[in-house]
Amino acid sequence: MSSNRPVFFISDSTGITAETLGHSLLSHFDRTQFTETILSFIDTEQKARNAIDRVAKAARESGLQPIIIETIIDPKIRAIVHDSDAHTVDIISTFLGPLEQLLGQASNIRIGRPEVSANYGHYQRRMDAMQFALENDDGRRLHHYDKADIILVGVSRSGKTPTSIFLALQANVYAANYPLTDDDFEEARMPKALEPYRNKLYGLSIDPKRLNQIRDGRKADSDYASLRQCEDEVRMAEALFRRFGIPFIDTTRLSIEEISTRIIVDKGLRDRIRTVN
Amino acid sequence: MSSNRPVFFISDSTGITAETLGHSLLSHFDRTQFTETILSFIDTEQKARNAIDRVAKAARESGLQPIIIETIIDPKIRAIVHDSDAHTVDIISTFLGPLEQLLGQASNIRIGRPEVSANYGHYQRRMDAMQFALENDDGRRLHHYDKADIILVGVSRSGKTPTSIFLALQANVYAANYPLTDDDFEEARMPKALEPYRNKLYGLSIDPKRLNQIRDGRKADSDYASLRQCEDEVRMAEALFRRFGIPFIDTTRLSIEEISTRIIVDKGLRDRIRTVN
Numbered sequence: 413m414s415s416n417r418p419v420f421f422i423s424d425s426t427g428i429t430a431e432t433l434g435h436s437l438l439s440h441f442d443r444t445q446f447t448e449t450i451l452s453f454i455d456t457e458q459k460a461r462n463a464i465d466r467v468a469k470a471a472r473e474s475g476l477q478p479i480i481i482e483t484i485i486d487p488k489i490r491a492i493v494h495d496s497d498a499h500t501v502d503i504i505s506t507f508l509g510p511l512e513q514l515l516g517q518a519s520n521i522r523i524g525r526p527e528v529s530a531n532y533g534h535y536q537r538r539m540d541a542m543q544f545a546l547e548n549d550d551g552r553r554l555h556h557y558d559k560a561d562i563i564l565v566g567v568s569r570s571g572k573t574p575t576s577i578f579l580a581l582q583a584n585v586y587a588a589n590y591p592l593t594d595d596d597f598e599e600a601r602m603p604k605a606l607e608p609y610r611n612k613l614y615g616l617s618i619d620p621k622r623l624n625q626i627r628d629g630r631k632a633d634s635d636y637a638s639l640r641q642c643e644d645e646v647r648m649a650e651a652l653f654r655r656f657g658i659p660f661i662d663t664t665r666l667s668i669e670e671i672s673t674r675i676i677v678d679k680g681l682r683d684r685i686r687t688v689n
Numbered sequence: 690m691s692s693n694r695p696v697f698f699i700s701d702s703t704g705i706t707a708e709t710l711g712h713s714l715l716s717h718f719d720r721t722q723f724t725e726t727i728l729s730f731i732d733t734e735q736k737a738r739n740a741i742d743r744v745a746k747a748a749r750e751s752g753l754q755p756i757i758i759e760t761i762i763d764p765k766i767r768a769i770v771h772d773s774d775a776h777t778v779d780i781i782s783t784f785l786g787p788l789e790q791l792l793g794q795a796s797n798i799r800i801g802r803p804e805v806s807a808n809y810g811h812y813q814r815r816m817d818a819m820q821f822a823l824e825n826d827d828g829r830r831l832h833h834y835d836k837a838d839i840i841l842v843g844v845s846r847s848g849k850t851p852t853s854i855f856l857a858l859q860a861n862v863y864a865a866n867y868p869l870t871d872d873d874f875e876e877a878r879m880p881k882a883l884e885p886y887r888n889k890l891y892g893l894s895i896d897p898k899r900l901n902q903i904r905d906g907r908k909a910d911s912d913y914a915s916l917r918q919c920e921d922e923v924r925m926a927e928a929l930f931r932r933f934g935i936p937f938i939d940t941t942r943l944s945i946e947e948i949s950t951r952i953i954v955d956k957g958l959r960d961r962i963r964t965v966n
Contacts, residue, residue, distance in 0.1 A: 417792075426950035428859070429713040436706040436760060437784055440796035450959055452950050477791065483713060499791045501784050507714055514754065514776045515694075519717035535944060542851055546823075574819055577854060581945075582705070667812060668858075673703035673729050682727055 416447040418470035418478040422463055422493055424455040424485055433503060434481040447474075454484065460492035467496050541580035541587075548576070548588035557609050560588035561681060565606070565653075566616035567592050567645040568636075569626045571663045571671065575616065578672040585681050597648040602656050614675055615653040615660025620646045622664050693724040695747035695755040699740055699770055701732040701762055710780060711758040724751075731761065737769035744773050818857035818864075825853070825865035834886050837865035838958060842883070842930075843893035844869050844922040845913075846903045848940045848948065852893065855949040862958050874925040879933050891952055892930040892937025897923045899941050 419438065421430040427450045438446060449470075451463050471478050478498040484490040485504060494500055508519050548556050557563055562579070564572040568591055576587035590613075596603045606613060620642040627637035635641055653660040659678055663671050676682050696715065698707040704727045715723060726747075728740050744755050755775040761767040762781060771777055785796050825833050834840055839856070841849040845868055853864035867890075873880045883890060897919040904914035912918055930937040936955055940948050953959050 426946045428946055428950070429709050432706050432709045433780065437781070437788060440762075440781075440785060441788070441792060441794055445792075452954050479788070479791070485717075499787070501788075503710065504714070504717075506783060507778050508717060510776070511714060511718070511756070511778075514756070515718060515722075517718055539851060539945070542854070546850060573823060574816060577819070578858075581855075581858075668816070669703045669705055673705070677729050 417476045419446045419448045421450045422482040427452040430483045541584045544586045545576040561586045570616040613658045619664040694753045696723045696725045698727045699759040704729040707760045818861045821863045822853040822857045838863045847893040890935045896941040
C-alpha cells in the first residue's frame with residue numbers, strides 16, 4: 413500500500429518534545445515521504461514491547477527501515493525500544509551523559525513530568541496569563557490594560573486573539589487586545605483607551621488579500637469581508653501605527669510561534685519574564 | 690553576583706525547539722543552578738558574533754562554563770556559535786547527518802521556517818481549530834457540537850477552556866465545551882444538549898480544594914467559590930460521568946500538555962488527525 417517511511421515519536425510522557433524536535437529534523441527533508449505516528453505515555457516495559465511490535469509491523473508493510481525519535485527516560489524501557497531494527501534518534505542519552513560530566517552531577521532519572529510538580533508557580537502563572545488573554549479578548553474589558561504586559565492592536569481578524577493566547581502559553585506574557593474600527597480611523601488621533609499605554613502597544617498587520625479570504629470564510633460576500641474594505645482598513649491601520657510610532661508586524665506569512673517570538677524579542681519581554689521567574 | 694551556570698538557547702528561528710529540548714534535558718538536574726537566556730532569530734553572522742559575546746560575558750561573570758543548546762541551520766552561523774568555550778548541545782547536526790545517510794538524501798539546508806510555507810493547509814487547520822475552541826467556549830454555541838471532535842464536560846473552572854485551546858494547537862482537534870451546572874445535577878439524566886453526542890464526551894474533574902483555590906481567586910468568599918460548593922459539584926459531576934460511562938480525567942496535578950495528550954490518546958484522536966493530514 414503505502415511506501416512511505418514510518419516515523420515513530422515515542423515518549424514516556426506527552427511526546428511533545430520528541431515531536432517538536434522530530435519535526436524540526438524531518439522538515440529538512442521532503443515530509444511527504446514519511447508516515448508519522450506518535451506513541452505517548454510509553455511508561456511500562458509491556459507498552460514498550462507493544463510499541464516495538466507496531467514499529468516492526470510498519471517496517472514489514474512499508475519495506476523500509478523505520479525511524480524512531482524517542483525521549484524515554486527509564487533505561488529499561490529505553491533498552492526495549494532500542495532493541496529494534498529502526499534508525500533510532502535517542503535525544504536524552506545522547507546529550508544527558510555529556511551534561512552529567514560537565515555538571516559533575518548524576519541526572520535525576522525519573523519518569524514523568526518534572527514541569528508541574530517541580531515548578532508549580534511557573535505553571536500557575538502560565539494558566540493565569542492564558543486566562544488573562546481570554547478575558548481581555550478584543551477589548552471587552554479595557555480596564556485591564558493596566559495589568560497587561562502588551563496590548564495587541566489591529567483590525568478584526570488580524571490575528572490578535574491567537575497571538576495573545578500563544579504569548580501566554582509560550583512566555584507567560586499578559587496580552588490584551590484592542591480592535592481597530594472605523595471610529596478609530598475617523599479620528600486622527602491615538603484611540604483614547606490606548607493613550608495611557610503607548611509603550612505597551614504592538615500592531616498586527618496583514619495582507620488585505622489574505623484578510624479578505626479569512627473574513628470571507630466567516631461572513632461571505634459581506635461589506636465587512638470585501639477586498640475593498642480590507643484594503644481600506646489595513647491601509648488606515650498601518651498609517652495609524654506609523655503616525656504614533658507603534659511597532660508592527662506583517663503576520664501574513666508567519667506562524668503563530670514566529671509572530672509571538674518576534675514580539676517577545678522586539679519588546680524585550682523575555683528578559684522581564686525571566687526576571688519574574 | 691550570581692554563581693548560576695548560564696544556559697543559552699540559540700536559534701535562527703523562534704528557539705522553541707531548542708527551548709523545548711533544552712528544558713527536557715535540564716529538568717533532569719536541579720534547575721535552580723541555571724540562569725537561562727533565549728536568543729531567537731540569530732540568523733546573520735553579526736548576530737551570531739553578538740550572541741557569542743554575551744555567552745563569553747556570562748562565562749566571565751559566573752566563573753562557570755556556559756551551556757549552549759542550539760538549533761542553527763546555516764553552517765557558517767553555526768560555526769561562529771560553536772567557536773566559544775561553552776559546552777554546546779548541537780541538536781541539528783548531531784542527528785541530521787545520520788538521517789541524511791539513512792535516507793540517501795541531502796537535507797535541504799535553508800534558514801527559516803519550513804512550517805508555514807511548506808504546509809500551509811496544516812497551519813490553517815490549526816488556526817481554524819483554535820478559532821473553533823474560542824467560539825465554542827463554555828457552551829455558548831451548542832449548535833456546533835456536531836462539528837466538534839470532542840466535547841469537554843466539567844464544572845466551572847475545571848480547565849475546559851485551556852484544554853480545548855491546547856487540543857487545537859497541539860493536534861488540530863476541534864474541541865467544544867459543556868459547563869455542568871446545578872440544572873444538570875438536579876435532573877438524573879444526561880444533559881439534553883449532549884444526548885446526541887455521547888461518543889464525543891470527555892469529563893474533566895479536579896480536586897475540590899484546588900477548585901476552591903481557583904474560584905476564590907476569581908470571586909473571593911462567594912458561595913460559588915466555597916469549599917462546600919466545590920465538593921458538591923465535583924462529587925455530582927463525577928457521579929454523572931460514572932452513570933453515563935463518560936471517560937474523565939483528574940486534572941489537578943497535570944500540566945495542560947498532559948491533559949491534552951491523555952485525551953488524544955484515550956479517544957484515539959491522533960490517528961484520525963494523522964489521516965486527515
